[in-house]
Amino acid sequence: MRPPWALVEPVFLAACTRCDACIDACPTTILVRADGGYPAADFSLGECTFCGECAARCEPRALVRGADGAAPWALKASIGHGCLAESGVECRVCGENCPMGAIRFRPRLGGVALPQLDDSACTGCGACFAPCPTRAIALGAEAAERMPDEFPTGSER
Ligand code: SF4
Ligand code: SF4
Ligand code: SF4
Structure with missing residues (x-):
């Protein structure tokens, strides 16, 4: 990346x-x-x-x-297999580390709450990646990459 x-x-x-x-x-x-x-x-x-x-x-x-x-990159987080909550172990580490509040926990009857990721809120900052104890979180590109002529002036620099 x-x-x-x-x-x-x-x-x-x-x-x-x-x-x-x-x-x-x-x-x-x-x-x-x-x-x-x-x-x-x-x-x-x-x-x-x-x-x-x-x-x-x-x-x-x-x-x-x-x-x-424009968004700095097309990266978004996703939660895959291996999440502790899926196995019934209480864990909210990713949500606690997300500065955007993009990971919410949905209560389940008879089980621990599962993380749910809001794609539209995720900036791909990666703050949730390292703290996840099972490395269940991945970051991947979601959208097309950008061409230089989209940035003719670079005036923020
Ligand atoms: S930090 Fe990892 S194991 Fe814990 S709830 Fe988030 S994705 Fe699941
Ligand atoms: S990549 Fe950043 S914004 Fe996206 S869910 Fe993880 S901590 Fe939140
Ligand atoms: S934290 Fe590092 S990678 Fe991110 S914008 Fe700042 S210098 Fe670039």
Whole structure:
């Protein structure tokens, strides 16, 4: 998973000089050198606060924060198999860590409450990923990636 505001993958790869500026700038230290030396987000290390520092420091403009307030990426969380609540073990860790309140717990008769994720509220920040004791949460891309001509000015930078 590329850093937030990354251009569509082939364009990103062409623009990124692997300078590490975004990695060094990230206050939550979730950006790491991945395959080929290109940066990627690793949610096992923490969450993205969408502070924008990585994009602001990206001189070749491989990360472009547009003026239109577009979502930084298409990532969304999903809850898969292995959730403790599914097995009848009380756990609300993901919901407690979600800054958006996107994970609610639905009471069940005769069982513990199950997590329910509201896609529309999820920003893909990754705050729920590392704390989940069973790694039942995944983050994946939901929508098409963006092309650079969607961000002609980059005026927020
Ligand atoms: S927006 Fe901020 S917290 Fe998120 S990856 Fe970039 S520098 Fe790190
Ligand atoms: S933190 Fe993990 S195990 Fe706990 S309720 Fe959330 S998804 Fe299930
Ligand atoms: S990725 Fe972030 S916003 Fe989405 S459910 Fe997890 S903690 Fe909440």
